[in-house]
Amino acid sequence: MKQLIELDINNRVYEVAVDARDLLLDVIRKKVGLTGTKKGCGEGDCGACTVLIDGKPELACIKLAIACQGKKITTIEGLVQEGGALHPLQQAFVDHGAVQCGFCTPGMILSSKALLDRNPKPTQYDIKHELSGNICRCTGYKRIIEAVKAAAEVWSKEGVK
């Protein structure tokens, strides 16, 4: 039996009809139409579906949509800055060539954002440890880590929302 729920995604409230068993990932992609969040393994291992829920990184492929009412969900689309500019993390990924096929990128960036929000000056180990749940099969980890470091510097200089 479907029921009508409200989901706050990127500061916009969407009214969607869901089954109790519908997963947040499928609702975001198919019902809301935001396809930046990717479906990888579907078992919570790869991190491609990472979204921020109340600022914390969570896995949308093993999260019930119905359990997300009243929470603030941020997807990669929500990082857009005023005037459509890229978020400093996105810019750093572009500048450092940290994107190859791009499938893991939205999850990588959201996990990095959660890390920098909590710890604006992470060490190399902090970055590796916190991003270890995001798997890149192009194996471009080195540049991803460099990009996060660079973004952290911008972060501490300018402050980012």
Place this chain on the structure above:
Amino acid sequence: MFLNHFEYFAPKTPAETLELLGRLGSKAKILAGGTDLMVVMKAKAISPEYLIDINGVEEFKGISCEQGKGAVIGTNTKLAEVQFSKAIQAKYPALAYSAGEVGSSQVRHMASLGGNSCNASPAAETPTPLVAMGAKVVLSSLSGDRELPLEEFILGVRKLNLAENEILTKFIIPEPTQKSACRYAYMGRRDAMEIDCVNMAVNIELENDGETVKNVKLVMGSVYPRPLVSKEVPTLLHGQKLSDELIEKVAEAAQGEAKPIDDIRASAEYRREIVKVLARRLLIEAYAAAKGV
């Protein structure tokens, strides 16, 4: 990979939760983090008729850790909170460390401390140090609460000492005694999203002289259907001062008690070797920390 159809409940209070559990019993599953439950439901290993989502119950969350009063941790406290809690890091470093090694950052922000025990996986991280520190669990139902040492709560692979109308509501961890220290270590193929092939915690308490062992508890994970508390290690170490020779003897005793199996993560033979390595390492670390050096 669709989930089965189920009816979803989101109680707001412990009383509502207990009432639902009393009514629905074994047809219901409790949803905390879902990092294990959703995965087994997707695999169709289980298909519960009802899900009781306890994330709206504030009383099941939070850490209370005051000086001299041990700690009480709500069942649905996320592992990331345990990992980053300054109070837990200071008083129970082995627990904070083990919580920080579960799954990935995302998993730790979703998964709960209670779930890590209730899932009753032999390879679980946090039950090992919790047992070593003498943690108790509080099990609640409509007919009241009961307390149980964690080591009597986890009975085997996916087996708990839990009635179908009961729920684990909190952990009670005793205050560490003077001149004591607990340390945790693990071995796995990689650091993240990996299931330990062996994990271990050692809790040592010294006499006032700061050298003689008063109490010791060595707990092994992933080498037995449940956290395995060594019986021989305390016998060997009680009243003794740690020496290289004794460390070797104790590590061998722990090795002899472990009953690992062969699986995709490691062979039993390798696991037995690792038990010795970790035991040696942890005895030295915990002993030094208890001495305060």
